[in-house]
Amino acid sequence: MRHVLSAPQFDKAELLEILSQAAEMEKILITKGNSDMAKGKILATFFYEPSTRTRLSFETAMNRLGGKVISVSDGRSSSAKKGETVEDTMLVISGYADVIAMRSSEIGFAERASKTSRVPIINGGDGPGEHPTQSLLDLYTIQKQFGFERPLRIAFVGDLKYGRTVHSLSKILRNFDNFSVDWVAPKELDIQDEYFDPVKDRKWNELSDEVLKEADIIYMTRIQQERFDDRSEYERLKNVFILDAAKVSKMKSDAIILHPLPRVDEIATDVDALPQAKYFEQARNGVPLRMALIARALELI
Amino acid sequence: MRHVLSAPQFDKAELLEILSQAAEMEKILITKGNSDMAKGKILATFFYEPSTRTRLSFETAMNRLGGKVISVSDGRSSSAKKGETVEDTMLVISGYADVIAMRSSEIGFAERASKTSRVPIINGGDGPGEHPTQSLLDLYTIQKQFGFERPLRIAFVGDLKYGRTVHSLSKILRNFDNFSVDWVAPKELDIQDEYFDPVKDRKWNELSDEVLKEADIIYMTRIQQERFDDRSEYERLKNVFILDAAKVSKMKSDAIILHPLPRVDEIATDVDALPQAKYFEQARNGVPLRMALIARALELI
Amino acid sequence: MRHVLSAPQFDKAELLEILSQAAEMEKILITKGNSDMAKGKILATFFYEPSTRTRLSFETAMNRLGGKVISVSDGRSSSAKKGETVEDTMLVISGYADVIAMRSSEIGFAERASKTSRVPIINGGDGPGEHPTQSLLDLYTIQKQFGFERPLRIAFVGDLKYGRTVHSLSKILRNFDNFSVDWVAPKELDIQDEYFDPVKDRKWNELSDEVLKEADIIYMTRIQQERFDDRSEYERLKNVFILDAAKVSKMKSDAIILHPLPRVDEIATDVDALPQAKYFEQARNGVPLRMALIARALELI
Numbered sequence: 001m002r003h004v005l006s007a008p009q010f011d012k013a014e015l016l017e018i019l020s021q022a023a024e025m026e027k028i029l030i031t032k033g034n035s036d037m038a039k040g041k042i043l044a045t046f047f048y049e050p051s052t053r054t055r056l057s058f059e060t061a062m063n064r065l066g067g068k069v070i071s072v073s074d075g076r077s078s079s080a081k082k083g084e085t086v087e088d089t090m091l092v093i094s095g096y097a098d099v100i101a102m103r104s105s106e107i108g109f110a111e112r113a114s115k116t117s118r119v120p121i122i123n124g125g126d127g128p129g130e131h132p133t134q135s136l137l138d139l140y141t142i143q144k145q146f147g148f149e150r151p152l153r154i155a156f157v158g159d160l161k162y163g164r165t166v167h168s169l170s171k172i173l174r175n176f177d178n179f180s181v182d183w184v185a186p187k188e189l190d191i192q193d194e195y196f197d198p199v200k201d202r203k204w205n206e207l208s209d210e211v212l213k214e215a216d217i218i219y220m221t222r223i224q225q226e227r228f229d230d231r232s233e234y235e236r237l238k239n240v241f242i243l244d245a246a247k248v249s250k251m252k253s254d255a256i257i258l259h260p261l262p263r264v265d266e267i268a269t270d271v272d273a274l275p276q277a278k279y280f281e282q283a284r285n286g287v288p289l290r291m292a293l294i295a296r297a298l299e300l301i
Numbered sequence: 302m303r304h305v306l307s308a309p310q311f312d313k314a315e316l317l318e319i320l321s322q323a324a325e326m327e328k329i330l331i332t333k334g335n336s337d338m339a340k341g342k343i344l345a346t347f348f349y350e351p352s353t354r355t356r357l358s359f360e361t362a363m364n365r366l367g368g369k370v371i372s373v374s375d376g377r378s379s380s381a382k383k384g385e386t387v388e389d390t391m392l393v394i395s396g397y398a399d400v401i402a403m404r405s406s407e408i409g410f411a412e413r414a415s416k417t418s419r420v421p422i423i424n425g426g427d428g429p430g431e432h433p434t435q436s437l438l439d440l441y442t443i444q445k446q447f448g449f450e451r452p453l454r455i456a457f458v459g460d461l462k463y464g465r466t467v468h469s470l471s472k473i474l475r476n477f478d479n480f481s482v483d484w485v486a487p488k489e490l491d492i493q494d495e496y497f498d499p500v501k502d503r504k505w506n507e508l509s510d511e512v513l514k515e516a517d518i519i520y521m522t523r524i525q526q527e528r529f530d531d532r533s534e535y536e537r538l539k540n541v542f543i544l545d546a547a548k549v550s551k552m553k554s555d556a557i558i559l560h561p562l563p564r565v566d567e568i569a570t571d572v573d574a575l576p577q578a579k580y581f582e583q584a585r586n587g588v589p590l591r592m593a594l595i596a597r598a599l600e601l602i
Numbered sequence: 603m604r605h606v607l608s609a610p611q612f613d614k615a616e617l618l619e620i621l622s623q624a625a626e627m628e629k630i631l632i633t634k635g636n637s638d639m640a641k642g643k644i645l646a647t648f649f650y651e652p653s654t655r656t657r658l659s660f661e662t663a664m665n666r667l668g669g670k671v672i673s674v675s676d677g678r679s680s681s682a683k684k685g686e687t688v689e690d691t692m693l694v695i696s697g698y699a700d701v702i703a704m705r706s707s708e709i710g711f712a713e714r715a716s717k718t719s720r721v722p723i724i725n726g727g728d729g730p731g732e733h734p735t736q737s738l739l740d741l742y743t744i745q746k747q748f749g750f751e752r753p754l755r756i757a758f759v760g761d762l763k764y765g766r767t768v769h770s771l772s773k774i775l776r777n778f779d780n781f782s783v784d785w786v787a788p789k790e791l792d793i794q795d796e797y798f799d800p801v802k803d804r805k806w807n808e809l810s811d812e813v814l815k816e817a818d819i820i821y822m823t824r825i826q827q828e829r830f831d832d833r834s835e836y837e838r839l840k841n842v843f844i845l846d847a848a849k850v851s852k853m854k855s856d857a858i859i860l861h862p863l864p865r866v867d868e869i870a871t872d873v874d875a876l877p878q879a880k881y882f883e884q885a886r887n888g889v890p891l892r893m894a895l896i897a898r899a900l901e902l903i
Contacts, residue, residue: 032341033341033342034341040634040635040636040666041635042665050375056371056373056394059371060343060398063369063371064341069371070658070661070662070665070671072675074675083864084863084864084865087871088865089864091882092655092863092885093658095882095885095889096886097662261385261389261393262383262384262389262390263385263389264383264384264385283393284393284396287397334643353691354694357698360672364644364670374675374676375676562686562690562694563684563686563690563691564690565684565685570689581697584694585698
């Protein structure tokens with residue numbers, strides 16, 4: 001079965017195939033608005049942990065494919081409260097739906113669900129673990145802008161220690177040899193060694209002019225206050241890593257700024273109208289990308 | 302874009318056009334039950350504040366038009382909890398849906414949402430602010446019974462000071478010159494001067510026989526205990542403004558009783574079976590009216 | 603109107619008709635996956651008390667019939683919180699939908715709702731009262747395995763005193779003369795006299811080898827800790843009534859094990875892979891069974 005459990009499960013050929021299928025889906029959205037491809041099929045969105053954006057993106061994708069949706073969005077399944085295991089719940093839900101998109105705050109949950117499910121599971125985020133559809137839509141956004149031929153410098157900025165999306169995206173970028181990475185974080189939130197390539201990468205403790213000028217892609221993430229014992233340290237650092245229009249003016253004109261959203265104040269709103277701001281387009285790219293993953297799971301493509 | 306943000310945004314010509322489109326939609330409901338007009342389109346219902354009735358009415362309308370629905374019904378968006386602004390949330394959601402119906406407890410929320418949304422916003426109530434679709438379905442119910450030719454006396458009864466639906470409906474009725482208003486409220490909850498027309502209107506502090514006998518339309522609203530410092534004052538007044546079968550027997554036979562619902566005890570259940578009771582039909586009128594507004598927003602009509 | 607309020611409302615002829623219609627629906631699911639039978643129709647699922655499994659099963663059924671769904675899943679209606687009666691709520695909701703499936707924690711709630719509803723009500727469980735669709739899917743599962751010709755011995759095991767599903771199923775089985783019942787429960791949770799047939803039934807205080815060997819059907823239910831004053835008594839008894847692979851090895855090879863789910867630990871997971879384990883298939887049978895009930899309510903069959 002075509003489960004989607006983690007970003008690194010895909011090799012380069014599969015990644016390129018998925019991106020090409022997402023591009024096909026985007027063409028359908030632009031020319032016809034929707035498809036009847038999944039007519040009669042049901043997606044279950046099963047979100048133990050609420051996530052407006054991700055759930056609605058999956059449901060939009062299924063609706064645009066002509067399928068239907070059943071949904072648990074309230075964060076806790078009534079069955080789970082009665083003591084049912086995820087294995088049992090998924091065995092039952094997979095007797096209703098043709099494909100399941102799920103989220104949980106517990107690492108490895110989607111993997112466990114896939115053991116008993118009778119239909120494909122798509123992991124919509126399992127706590128600090130994986131969020132593969134986010135990484136794939138990040139990759140799709142990068143491909144649309146640059147392709148994978150020319151050398152590209154991507155700067156990951158913010159919370160590199162705990163940032164799930166940073167870890168997943170950086171892992172799948174290693175499938176392509178045209179990326180070198182600038183890791184930009186306060187010392188407390190530095191990237192772990194396993195992600196750092198000493199040959200191609202650089203580390204920074206501020207969002208320096210050099211980083212800004214050389215970056216093709218800046219991938220911003222939020223620094224969360226709860227990571228710091230010292231509140232004043234947080235306040236000081238937070239501002240160092242904010243991206244505003246003044247900083248963006250130093251960037252290349254064809255560089256792009258990405259963010260997994262929601263954005264709080266790590267990107268100033270004066271950036272939103274600049275040509276480099278691609279984070280809302282990035283969110284929209286989630287729809288064709290998830291259409292492709294659902295269609296693959298249903299073996300329609 | 303055809304946002305629906307407030308009742309007073311529409312002039313008389315537009316109001317009549319909307320009512321006529323609602324009548325067309327009602328004809329479709331009666332003859333065919335549903336339409337394929339909005340096939341492939343998606344409505345997002347985004348309710349920061351829960352509202353069973355209004356949300357389900359919008360979703361029914363979109364389903365009867367042949368479209369699909371994605372929904373946030375749990376009163377708080379997970380994105381909002383993470384600190385995302387409504388402007389950002391709406392920018393993202395409007396990348397998924399073709400039209401958005403929203404509710405919030407915060408005045409001006411729909412207006413703010415409309416600033417960034419890429420698709421039309423329909424305001425499903427913004428706290429003490431506006432609830433335009435309620436006013437339009439009220440107007441549609443009045444038109445179906447009486448038209449706008451003959452002089453009509455409408456009595457607004459109950460909480461006239463805080464009643465959002467009273468304010469909105471009375472404002473749009475001023476587009477038509479055939480209405481005179483009886484304002485019936487305890488002194489504490491009297492109508493503000495800006496709504497009162499000294500030439501055509503009258504004020505009352507009880508639901509008198511004169512009001513009952515002369516009214517073509519009685520628009521009931523609930524008096525809420527929390528508006529009073531003195532509980533005994535509330536108990537005394539509450540009963541004065543209750544409409545029961547004995548009082549209805551004094552009304553004209555072709556007069557109608559409206560109520561935005563939910564009704565608690567301000568209309569006794571012995572009124573429900575009387576011919577003047579139109580409040581449940583009024584609620585049902587919300588479906589064709591909202592079908593018309595959605596179809597307008599999608600530029601299908 | 604074709605309300606479904608309680609299991610005993612159906613006589614034998616109606617039960618057989620419903621089961622035959624469920625079999626037709628299952629054939630549609632297997633051969634085509636779905637139908638357009640209910641195109642343009644709307645099911646409202648109105649769950650005052652959350653129930654993931656039952657709600658999703660109803661919604662799946664309606665989607666597989668080609669219809670649409672509007673839903674209140676959050677356990678409390680915002681209207682109810684404002685003081686609206688269920689009679690008023692149902693009058694309004696039945697102005698939107700063509701059929702309503704509802705659950706409440708309050709006994710008799712669906713019956714009350716049916717008094718004012720303009721469309722058929724299907725009871726999805728009213729607290730300690732009735733849960734007719736569960737009983738019907740239990741019966742359907744039994745019929746699929748055995749039919750109603752040969753004598754069958756069914757053992758109800760666990761909480762027979764409070765178990766709603768046990769009460770309902772045992773009542774409808776009395777329509778068929780081929781069943782004799784073994785009632786297996788701790789003394790504290792014994793079956794009431796009204797359900798016990800002294801001619802055909804037997805009572806047991808343990809899950810004995812004799813019961814295991816002779817049963818054609820074992821219907822397991824959970825023993826809840828809150829039923830016992832003495833925790834140690836609960837711990838002792840709980841284990842006596844657990845079904846595991848060792849016990850199942852004593853059963854007939856064509857016997858079946860049913861459970862209304864969720865299962866906690868009253869059936870060990872080592873039973874799941876055994877041929878007698880039918881409880882997940884039983885849950886899946888809820889979809890064609892509910893398709894039949896919805897199609898009947900809509901007078902499509």
